[in-house]
Amino acid sequence: MAEALLEVKDLVKHFPTKSKGMFSKRTGVVKAVDGVSFSIKRGETLGLVGESGCGKSTTGRLILRLIEPTSGEVAFDGTDVRGLGKRDLRALRREMQIVFQDPYASLNPRMTVGQIVGEPLDVHGVPNGGGKQQRIQELLDVVGLSAYHAGRYPHEFSGGQRQRIGIARALAVNPKLIVCDEPVSALDVSIQAQVINLLQDLQANLGLTYLFIAHDLSVVKHISDRVAVMYLGGLVELASKEALYRSPMHPYTQALLSAVPVPDPERKKHRILLEGEIPSPINPPSGCRFHPRCPHAQEICSAEDPAFTEVETGHFIACHRSRERAFRCLSPKGRTVAKRLTTSTLA
Amino acid sequence: MDKPLLEVRNLKTCFYTEDGVVPAIEDVSFSLGKGETIGIVGESGSGKSVTALSVMRLIPYPPGKIECGEIIFKGENLLAKRMDEMRRIRGNDIAMIFQEPMTSLNPVLTVGQQIAEAIQLHQQLGREDARDKAVSMLKSVGIPSPQRRVDDYPHQMSGGMRQRVMIAMALSCNPELLIADEPTTALDVTVQAQILELMMALKDDLGASVMLITHDLGVIAETADRVIVMYAGKVMENAGVKELFRRPAHPYTVGLLGSIPNLDEDRARLQSIDGIVPSPFDMPKGCRFHPRCSLAMDICRNEEPGFVSIADGHDVRCWKYA
Numbered sequence: 001m002a003e004a005l006l007e008v009k010d011l012v013k014h015f016p017t018k019s020k021g022m023f024s025k026r027t028g029v030v031k032a033v034d035g036v037s038f039s040i041k042r043g044e045t046l047g048l049v050g051e052s053g054c055g056k057s058t059t060g061r062l063i064l065r066l067i068e069p070t071s072g073e074v075a076f077d078g079t080d081v082r083g084l085g086k087r088d089l090r091a092l093r094r095e096m097q098i099v100f101q102d103p104y105a106s107l108n109p110r111m112t113v114g115q116i117v118g119e120p121l122d123v124h125g126v127p128n129g130g131g132k133q134q135r136i137q138e139l140l141d142v143v144g145l146s147a148y149h150a151g152r153y154p155h156e157f158s159g160g161q162r163q164r165i166g167i168a169r170a171l172a173v174n175p176k177l178i179v180c181d182e183p184v185s186a187l188d189v190s191i192q193a194q195v196i197n198l199l200q201d202l203q204a205n206l207g208l209t210y211l212f213i214a215h216d217l218s219v220v221k222h223i224s225d226r227v228a229v230m231y232l233g234g235l236v237e238l239a240s241k242e243a244l245y246r247s248p249m250h251p252y253t254q255a256l257l258s259a260v261p262v263p264d265p266e267r268k269k270h271r272i273l274l275e276g277e278i279p280s281p282i283n284p285p286s287g288c289r290f291h292p293r294c295p296h297a298q299e300i301c302s303a304e305d306p307a308f309t310e311v312e313t314g315h316f317i318a319c320h321r322s323r324e325r326a327f328r329c330l331s332p333k334g335r336t337v338a339k340r341l342t343t344s345t346l347a
Numbered sequence: 348m349d350k351p352l353l354e355v356r357n358l359k360t361c362f363y364t365e366d367g368v369v370p371a372i373e374d375v376s377f378s379l380g381k382g383e384t385i386g387i388v389g390e391s392g393s394g395k396s397v398t399a400l401s402v403m404r405l406i407p408y409p410p411g412k413i414e415c416g417e418i419i420f421k422g423e424n425l426l427a428k429r430m431d432e433m434r435r436i437r438g439n440d441i442a443m444i445f446q447e448p449m450t451s452l453n454p455v456l457t458v459g460q461q462i463a464e465a466i467q468l469h470q471q472l473g474r475e476d477a478r479d480k481a482v483s484m485l486k487s488v489g490i491p492s493p494q495r496r497v498d499d500y501p502h503q504m505s506g507g508m509r510q511r512v513m514i515a516m517a518l519s520c521n522p523e524l525l526i527a528d529e530p531t532t533a534l535d536v537t538v539q540a541q542i543l544e545l546m547m548a549l550k551d552d553l554g555a556s557v558m559l560i561t562h563d564l565g566v567i568a569e570t571a572d573r574v575i576v577m578y579a580g581k582v583m584e585n586a587g588v589k590e591l592f593r594r595p596a597h598p599y600t601v602g603l604l605g606s607i608p609n610l611d612e613d614r615a616r617l618q619s620i621d622g623i624v625p626s627p628f629d630m631p632k633g634c635r636f637h638p639r640c641s642l643a644m645d646i647c648r649n650e651e652p653g654f655v656s657i658a659d660g661h662d663v664r665c666w667k668y669a
């Protein structure tokens with residue numbers, strides 16, 4: 001049995017685009033995912049964070065083969081999923097499930113909750129034999145809904161309840177891996193906490209493995225064991241959550257963490273304000289994709305793409321200056337002190 | 348102490364819908380000093396936006412109606428103003444920024460034309476001068492190559508840039524009060540940091556007061572001087588920002604603070620509040636929070652608590668303190 005449940009290597013997805021210019025009709029590609037590698041151990045939660053459009057969700061979909069990769073490898077439980085035929089792919093889908101962001105759009109409004117939760121059972125059969133109705137009740141119970149909800153329709157439920165329905169459906173066929181794609185982003189904070197607690201309980205009780213995709217760095221920190229940070233189609237940093245949040249090394253991670261508002265009015269933060277905005281993935285910058293906005297960029301950064309390198313055990317970063325000490329100076333509270341390097345858009 | 352710039356007293360706004368009357372906000376009172384920033388926090392549907400729109404007198408009628416209360420702005424009751432007077436106040440004294448700038452910008456005009464239009468509403472400027480002013484305003488809100496960007500249409504800009512344009516327009520009239528309704532909710536966190544920094548710096552330059560609506564307690568902690576916490580259409584707690592985070596009093600506020608994971612802290616488990624927000628058609632009797640409150644007593648189920656002061660400038664609507 002492989003130690004890693006999921007292994008992703010050099011994953012690439014380029015979407016073709018049609019840009020209609022005034023005189024020519026050119027086709028280009030959006031480099032949504034451009035060489036991403038990571039692995040997830042059994043029973044762990046890997047957080048995948050990044051800002052909108054960085055390729056997080058596409059990565060999740062590629063893993064489940066909801067969309068086909070342009071190139072790269074995905075191995076689930078030691079099996080390369082690329083070459084799988086229809087039948088094997090179906091078996092694989094039983095092992096990997098997904099919970100989506102939008103609890104309003106992701107449930108079929110014309111199906112009852114029982115039908116929604118039971119649908120994967122029709123496709124894949126009921127695990128360990130047993131009756132379908134009994135399994136549905138079990139599942140509703142596990143996610144904190146009751147059996148009488150089975151006959152109702154999604155519109156009768158609140159956002160948090162709908163997300164529970166989505167989770168029950170994902171659990172139906174006893175998957176090993178669940179890709180959670182922004183599962184709490186659409187929810188109010190008090191409901192968000194309920195769903196996060198539920199996901200953690202389920203993991204503890206069922207030994208689930210999660211890929212937790214989100215843009216909220218505090219939520220990701222709370223739920224993850226390790227965290228990967230994505231920028232413009234590529235990973236810039238990956239480390240244990242302790243290392244990543246205590247001593248982020250990549251300049252983008254440092255800026256990202258410093259930008260998170262902290263709910264403590266008495267805590268003064270050093271904020272690294274990045275200049276400009278994320279460039280388009282149609283025409284990403286040369287060399288290091290972050291170099292036009294990076295406060296530490298040097299000549300080499302615009303020329304060469306930095307390799308994703310393990311600079312400390314289990315701590316990977318893609319940065320030409322990764323080995324310099326200056327990147328690791330820490331404040332007593334554990335957040336990088338980067339005042340000296342602060343750039344302000346107001347300047 | 349100086350007289351407050353804005354004083355809202357016992358404001359009540361209802362919506363008359365097909366399904367019945369929604370009392371969107373009730374008994375909302377607070378005041379805002381000159382140069383002060385008040386944060387309004389609460390979950391979806393708690394009445395934050397209705398409060399802001401009521402102050403601007405922008406509640407659509409029908410179905411909405413301000414039923415009672417007072418909105419005293421610079422000593423005058425806005426509820427007694429005629430619509431044309433209100434329009435002038437909105438153009439000159441009070442400005443508003445919304446969550447999704449795309450819906451408040453005109454898609455068929457360039458941003459330059461829109462800013463120029465906003466400027467010409469209250470300044471006598473020719474076309475050329477207004478355009479120059481628009482360029483300099485785009486520059487002041489940090490838009491790169493403003494000379495070129497001034498001719499962009501809104502859809503050619505990113506969300507962050509559109510929000511900068513909105514800020515430029517809102518501040519073009521040097522308002523005394525800026526109302527910002529979730530101005531950064533649709534933006535990424537690094538862009539949010541830029542926008543908040545910009546907004547607060549410009550606000551300081553102008554000496555304006557800000558009413559900032561958000562569901563993000565982190566944003567509140569970093570920008571507000573005073574906070575009101577809303578739940579199901581009512582203000583549950585009103586306190587200075589340090590006091591609120593140090594000594595949250597209302598069980599709902601305590602629950603909210605326990606529900607958010609904090610970057611600076613490790614918690615094995617989030618506290619979470621059981622249950623869900625009540626439907627506006629089916630408000631619980633007594634304290635509106637009682638079905639979700641772990642401290643609820645008999646009286647909470649039957650009688651609505653009043654607003655009581657538990658410390659200087661710290662008011663709470665809860666029987667525990669009555």
Ligand SMILES: Nc1ncnc2c1ncn2[C@@H]1O[C@H](COP(=O)(O)OP(=O)(O)OP(=O)(O)O)[C@@H](O)[C@H]1O
Pocket residue numbers: 362364369370371372389390391392393394395396397398407410411562627
């Ligand atoms: N045009 C309208 N017609 C009917 N009801 C309305 C209308 N606008 C608001 N409401 C109701 O008023 C109540 C308060 O809504 P409001 O928009 O102020 O909430 P909010 O706190 O701003 O929420 P959010 O965080 O989702 O923006 C809700 O119950 C809402 O359904």
Ligand code: SF4
Pocket residue numbers: 597598599634635636637638640641642643644647652664665666667
């Ligand atoms: S009044 Fe009662 S139910 Fe309401 S918040 Fe206070 S203790 Fe809880």
Ligand SMILES: [Mg+2]
Pocket residue numbers: 395396397528
């Ligand atoms: Mg609102």
